[in-house]
Amino acid sequence: MADDGMLLNFFTSDAVVPTIPTFKGGRWKDRLTAKKAAQHWQKKVARGPNTPSRTNSSGANTTQITRRQNSVESDQSEAHNGTRSTKRPRVSGEFRPTSNGPFAQNGTKAHAGGNETYKAGPKQVISSLFTYNPTSITKTIPQNEPQNETPVEPSNAPLTSELDTFTSLGLSATLASHLLKKMELKAPTAIQKAAITQLVKEDSDAFIQAETGSGKTLAYLLPIVQRIMDISANIKKRKVEEGPDAIHRDSGLFAIILAPTRELSKQIALVLESLLRCAHWIVAGTVTGGESKKSEKARLRKGFNILVATPGRLADHLENTERLDVSNVRWLVLDEGDRLMELGFEQEIQKIVGNLNLRMRAKKDPKLIIPGLPARRTTILCSATMKMDVQRLGEISLKEAVHIHADPADQNEEDVDRETKDQAFFAPAQLKQSYATVPAKLRLVSLIAFLKRAFARKGSVMKAIVFISCADSVDFHFDVLTSQLDLSSTPAQVDEPSPPSDPEKQSESKSKSVRLPPQSNPTTLTVTHAPSPLLSPTTHTVTTYRLHGSLPQALRTSTLAHFTTSTTPSLLIATDVASRGLDLPNVDLVIEFDPAFAREDHLHRIGRTARAGRDGRACIFLMPGCEEGYVDVLKGDRKDGEAAGLYISRQDADEVLKKGLQPDPSTSQPAKGGSWSGSTAKSKTTRLDKISYADKATQLQLDIERWVLASPSRLESARRAYQSHIRAYATHVAAERKFFDIKELHLGHLAKAFALRERPSGMKVPGLRTGVGRAVGGKVDGKKDKGVGKGVSTRKETKAAGGGGAGEEAEEAAKMRKAVRAREKFMRGAGGAEEFNLG
Numbered sequence: 001m002a003d004d005g006m007l008l009n010f011f012t013s014d015a016v017v018p019t020i021p022t023f024k025g026g027r028w029k030d031r032l033t034a035k036k037a038a039q040h041w042q043k044k045v046a047r048g049p050n051t052p053s054r055t056n057s058s059g060a061n062t063t064q065i066t067r068r069q070n071s072v073e074s075d076q077s078e079a080h081n082g083t084r085s086t087k088r089p090r091v092s093g094e095f096r097p098t099s100n101g102p103f104a105q106n107g108t109k110a111h112a113g114g115n116e117t118y119k120a121g122p123k124q125v126i127s128s129l130f131t132y133n134p135t136s137i138t139k140t141i142p143q144n145e146p147q148n149e150t151p152v153e154p155s156n157a158p159l160t161s162e163l164d165t166f167t168s169l170g171l172s173a174t175l176a177s178h179l180l181k182k183m184e185l186k187a188p189t190a191i192q193k194a195a196i197t198q199l200v201k202e203d204s205d206a207f208i209q210a211e212t213g214s215g216k217t218l219a220y221l222l223p224i225v226q227r228i229m230d231i232s233a234n235i236k237k238r239k240v241e242e243g244p245d246a247i248h249r250d251s252g253l254f255a256i257i258l259a260p261t262r263e264l265s266k267q268i269a270l271v272l273e274s275l276l277r278c279a280h281w282i283v284a285g286t287v288t289g290g291e292s293k294k295s296e297k298a299r300l301r302k303g304f305n306i307l308v309a310t311p312g313r314l315a316d317h318l319e320n321t322e323r324l325d326v327s328n329v330r331w332l333v334l335d336e337g338d339r340l341m342e343l344g345f346e347q348e349i350q351k352i353v354g355n356l357n358l359r360m361r362a363k364k365d366p367k368l369i370i371p372g373l374p375a376r377r378t379t380i381l382c383s384a385t386m387k388m389d390v391q392r393l394g395e396i397s398l399k400e401a402v403h404i405h406a407d408p409a410d411q412n413e414e415d416v417d418r419e420t421k422d423q424a425f426f427a428p429a430q431l432k433q434s435y436a437t438v439p440a441k442l443r444l445v446s447l448i449a450f451l452k453r454a455f456a457r458k459g460s461v462m463k464a465i466v467f468i469s470c471a472d473s474v475d476f477h478f479d480v481l482t483s484q485l486d487l488s489s490t491p492a493q494v495d496e497p498s499p500p501s502d503p504e505k506q507s508e509s510k511s512k513s514v515r516l517p518p519q520s521n522p523t524t525l526t527v528t529h530a531p532s533p534l535l536s537p538t539t540h541t542v543t544t545y546r547l548h549g550s551l552p553q554a555l556r557t558s559t560l561a562h563f564t565t566s567t568t569p570s571l572l573i574a575t576d577v578a579s580r581g582l583d584l585p586n587v588d589l590v591i592e593f594d595p596a597f598a599r600e601d602h603l604h605r606i607g608r609t610a611r612a613g614r615d616g617r618a619c620i621f622l623m624p625g626c627e628e629g630y631v632d633v634l635k636g637d638r639k640d641g642e643a644a645g646l647y648i649s650r651q652d653a654d655e656v657l658k659k660g661l662q663p664d665p666s667t668s669q670p671a672k673g674g675s676w677s678g679s680t681a682k683s684k685t686t687r688l689d690k691i692s693y694a695d696k697a698t699q700l701q702l703d704i705e706r707w708v709l710a711s712p713s714r715l716e717s718a719r720r721a722y723q724s725h726i727r728a729y730a731t732h733v734a735a736e737r738k739f740f741d742i743k744e745l746h747l748g749h750l751a752k753a754f755a756l757r758e759r760p761s762g763m764k765v766p767g768l769r770t771g772v773g774r775a776v777g778g779k780v781d782g783k784k785d786k787g788v789g790k791g792v793s794t795r796k797e798t799k800a801a802g803g804g805g806a807g808e809e810a811e812e813a814a815k816m817r818k819a820v821r822a823r824e825k826f827m828r829g830a831g832g833a834e835e836f837n838l839g
């Protein structure tokens with residue numbers, strides 16, 4: 001490549017003028033662009049070496065391209081200022097030195113002069129952020145939001161009546177006093193009241209259904225612990241000589257709690273651990289995937305009275321660990337039943353239930369049976385919904401189950417049809433919901449602006465979660481948010497020197513503000529949290545965390561622990577791995593940057609905030625167009641909807657950008673080490689007003705694009721994120737695909753949200769197929785791609801990938817197929833049938 005640069009300096013006046021080749025194949029647009037560039041080059045060669053652009057030293061042509069690129073970038077901001085209109089996106093980088101031939105596009109052709117060679121590089125489309133964006137269809141709809149919102153009663157808070165105490169529900173004074181003094185829980189929640197009353201007295205199976213954050217974990221743990229304490233007291237009464245604690249770890253395993261994920265199992269185990277501090281002779285433990293089986297076997301040999309497990313690992317131990325005696329198990333809990341089925345644990349659960357039944361029957365010798373131990377096993381199924389697959393799980397595990405609801409009015413559900421039951425899962429009433437209509441191109445900058453505003457005031461938001469559809473996209477956004485890019489390089493900073501009044505100086509200052517991005521590569525997966533300069537105001541630091549299923553288990557656990565215990569402003573960027581059951585304290589805000597694949601997932605996500613009666617906010621990003629139809633789904637999130645005075649507020653991208661990038665100076669924080677007041681503040685306000693938020697957004701976008709382009713691995717990470725995002729988009733449930741229609745997705749605009757300047761059709765990512773547009777049938781440059789309707793990963797393509805020795809690609813395709821199959825299976829069970837056209 002160095003030689004190429006040198007050769008460029010050897011132009012002579014008698015240089016042979018190249019002829020324009022005939023361009024064949026490809027799209028007419030590409031051919032036309034190549035032809036025009038060839039004509040341009042021909043003119044330049046004909047003009048000779050003294051043209052200014054060729055008097056450079058080595059790499060002259062590259063410099064020329066860079067300059068052109070920069071000029072396009074400044075065009076972009078000018079266009080928005082109204083100084084110049086942008087008719088169409090500019091394309092740059094068509095030709096760059098190579099050793100193959102002149103004007104060669106996707107191929108080579110020898111230059112007539114012999115030595116100069118050029119090859120087409122990836123085209124860079126640097127479109128304006130603010131042009132050609134689709135208009136919102138909900139903007140014109142008048143907002144019937146009341147001016148003075150009436151305070152809403154929390155629906156998942158502890159009960160306030162003096163009569164509702166833990167002891168009144170049948171719990172012992174020891175347990176109730178431990179709850180009050182050590183766990184700071186004064187009164188039960190509605191679901192706890194209903195479940196504890198039933199389960200401390202009766203041995204019938206139960207189906208517990210309640211909204212997120214209502215304390216379901218304690219609703220089933222408390223009666224189990226109480227019953228084991230009662231058995232212990234019973235034995236103690238009979239055999240005083242056995243010592244103070246009649247039940248000990250060798251007495252047998254009495255209860256098993258199954259949870260779908262390792263995180264959830266660990267969380268349940270932690271709650272149990274703190275509960276058992278008042279009954280330390282009852283020993284609890286966990287067996288989950290991802291841990292060493294050998295050490296688990298050793299722990300199982302020592303004995304547990306309560307075991308928290310993931311189904312796969314428990315089924316494995318039941319088969320292979322002789323010392324695991326389950327003949328005394330009298331309580332089996334299936335937590336997050338719908339998720340257990342969705343993740344395909346049906347077979348394992350069937351195996352576990354069969355095994356428990358078999359071993360319980362086998363133990364007939366009355367001498368071996370512990371006195372006070374119930375004669376039958378109680379199975380408790382917890383699920384947010386009662387879809388077909390949950391009913392199937394009920395058939396496998398429950399017998400004549402009692403349906404336990406938080407609201408006694410819901411108890412008589414016999415006459416409620418199935419469809420209503422499916423919809424009987426609501427968000428907490430006190431949760432404040434909003435949606436932001438953000439066009440594809442503006443998504444990245446809008447997310448940053450939204451987060452900047454959320455964390456601007458110390459103490460306003462302590463913890464926030466951003467949900468993203470796939471792991472690659474989580475990694476990309478984590479890298480952007482923890483990069484050294486910060487808005488001090490843009491004119492947005494409040495403590496920046498006043499902008500020069502001279503327009504020439506102004507543009508000079510603008511170009512100076514374009515800092516070269518740091519050259520570091522994407523962070524390795526071992527880094528899961530880092531400060532975020534981009535989001536941190538001058539007064540405090542915001543730490544960003546990431547979490548997804550591709551991270552090693554130990555790292556997932558430690559990241560969650562860090563985020564949970566952090567006392568400083570923190571942001572978690574996560575896939576749905578963090579959406580179910582996780583109880584992360586002090587989460588004030590949930591942002592669904594990518595909408596969930598199904599309504600239930602959405603409710604679980606937003607349920608990470610507004611827990612146990614606390615306040616919370618949730619915002620979902622929707623793109624203008626059919627996605628806005630999802631607002632109707634959001635309206636059904638609350639049990640009584642608008643009738644109860646619950647409204648969903650709306651904002652658009654301009655508002656988000658304005659509030660986030662051009663904060664109201666009266667509320668913004670003074671710069672570090674300084675403050676302003678009176679006239680100083682006033683003059684700063686005037687200066688701030690002069691700088692448009694659109695300029696700041698443009699500048700920020702360009703900074704990120706350059707930052708991505710500066711490193712090949714960062715570029716690859718962005719492309720990977722983009723492609724995975726599109727594939728994930730195709731897996732929305734059939735009922736909601738009218739809102740999230742892959743055919744309506746503008747792939748070119750979406751690329752901008754991943755800071756990419758390439759055309760989607762030509763994008764190459766190792767391990768992923770090229771031509772995303774073709775694969776998913778979205779829009780490319782405003783036109784629908786011909787590959788509409790083709791699956792995300794067809795059999796033929798997978799075979800080709802594997803057959804061609806592209807192991808990584810085959811693995812990726814296999815993973816994708818597995819995910820799609822799991823979802824299809826779930827949908828089939830839920831009556832959604834075969835509408836997944838994912839191949």
Ligand SMILES: Nc1ncnc2c1ncn2[C@@H]1O[C@H](COP(=O)(O)OP(=O)(O)OP(=O)(O)O)[C@@H](O)[C@H]1O
Nearest residue numbers: 158185187188189212213214215216217581583612
């Ligand atoms: N009686 C209570 N009083 C106050 N806080 C409670 C009470 N019971 C539980 N909590 C708290 O409520 C939070 C949510 O509890 P839990 O995780 O059990 O809810 P959940 O209903 O299982 O939610 P999800 O459906 O999201 O899994 C926890 O932080 C827990 O400590």
